[in-house]
Amino acid sequence: DVKVTQSSRYLVKRTGEKVFLECVQDMDHENMFWYRQDPGLGLRLIYFSYDVKMKEKGDIPEGYSVSREKKERFSLILESASTNQTSMYLCASSPALSGSRYEQYFGPGTRLTVT
Amino acid sequence: GIQVEQSPPDLILQEGANSTLRCNFSDSVNNLQWFHQNPWGQLINLFYIPSGTKQNGRLSATTVATERYSLLYISSSQTTDSGVYFCAGGQNFVFGPGTRLSVLP
Numbered sequence: 001d002v003k004v005t006q007s008s009r010y011l012v013k014r015t016g017e018k019v020f021l022e023c024v025q026d027m028d029h030e031n032m033f034w035y036r037q038d039p040g041l042g043l044r045l046i047y048f049s050y051d052v053k054m055k056e057k058g059d060i061p062e063g064y065s066v067s068r069e070k071k072e073r074f075s076l077i078l079e080s081a082s083t084n085q086t087s088m089y090l091c092a093s094s095p096a097l098s099g100s101r102y103e104q105y106f107g108p109g110t111r112l113t114v115t
Numbered sequence: 116g117i118q119v120e121q122s123p124p125d126l127i128l129q130e131g132a133n134s135t136l137r138c139n140f141s142d143s144v145n146n147l148q149w150f151h152q153n154p155w156g157q158l159i160n161l162f163y164i165p166s167g168t169k170q171n172g173r174l175s176a177t178t179v180a181t182e183r184y185s186l187l188y189i190s191s192s193q194t195t196d197s198g199v200y201f202c203a204g205g206q207n208f209v210f211g212p213g214t215r216l217s218v219l220p
Contacts (some may be wrong), residue, residue: 033208036154043201043210088156094208102146104208106158 003027005093012113019078021110023091033104034058034066043090046073048104049074061068081114088112117142119211123204128192136187136214138202147178147204149187152213154198161187165175165204192218 007102009020025032033048045058045064055066063085068077074093078085088111092104118141123133128134138147149161162169166180173192178185199213 042212043203045207090156091156092158097204103148103163103210104203105160106150109156109158111156 003095004093004105005089006089006107006110008110009108010111012115013078013081014115015082016112017078017081019081019112020115021076021089021091021112022073022077022092023074023076023107025074025093025094025105026072027095027105028071029093029095029105030071031094031096032068033094034064034074034076035090035092036060036087037090037109038087046076083114086112086114116207117144117205117209119202119204119209121211121214122199123214124212125217127213128220130133130220132192132218133188133190134192134216136189136200136216138185138187138211140183140204142205143183144178144204145180146193146208147180147185147202149176149185150203151196152201158201160176161200164207185201186207193220194214194218 004025033044035043049055049068065077091107096102120139145165150158162176164178168177175188203210
């Protein structure tokens with residue numbers, strides 16, 4: 001079974017802090033994704049990565065950056081956390097970005113509160 | 116981009132009842148997935164079903180790719196089936212708004 005793990009289940013940070021969210025997958029997937037989920041807005045893609053050191057912006061990249069130094073690990077960075085970044089953050093991985101192998105596997109999520 | 120609709124938005128059932136959830140795409144997709152999000156927020160893969168029919172226990176799904184829709188069937192529902200059901204797919208892996216299911220004991 002694919003396993004995607006996230007570093008924290010719950011996280012509370014103060015406004016202005018630098019925040020790191022870590023995601024690790026164990027299935028040698030090429031592609032990894034970060035989403036945020038908010039009530040009424042559904043899941044929105046922040047960034048994705050299709051290879052080590054490669055990244056692409058999703059729908060809402062503002063205020064976030066990412067890092068992928070190793071294939072199995074994808075980090076989401078909030079450079080200066082703000083209250084409007086309070087959300088559920090979900091990481092996913094996929095063996096492909098198109099075609100019949102483009103299916104996603106999700107981690108358990110990190111519920112981040114910025115006060 | 117692709118638009119995804121799901122119906123109904125909310126569904127309340129008595130334990131033991133059957134239900135059908137629908138997902139419509141505005142364009143053809145070849146990577147449709149169904150997920151269940153449990154009350155703790157975990158998205159659980161139910162089916163990867165770009166076309167055809169699959170069954171897993173009390174759940175089954177059918178995708179008619181040529182008509183751009185998919186159906187998720189839940190039979191003999193249990194309280195543990197409660198949560199939100201999402202379909203997703205397409206080049207940018209777009210999620211639908213979800214169907215919130217509540218199964219009452």
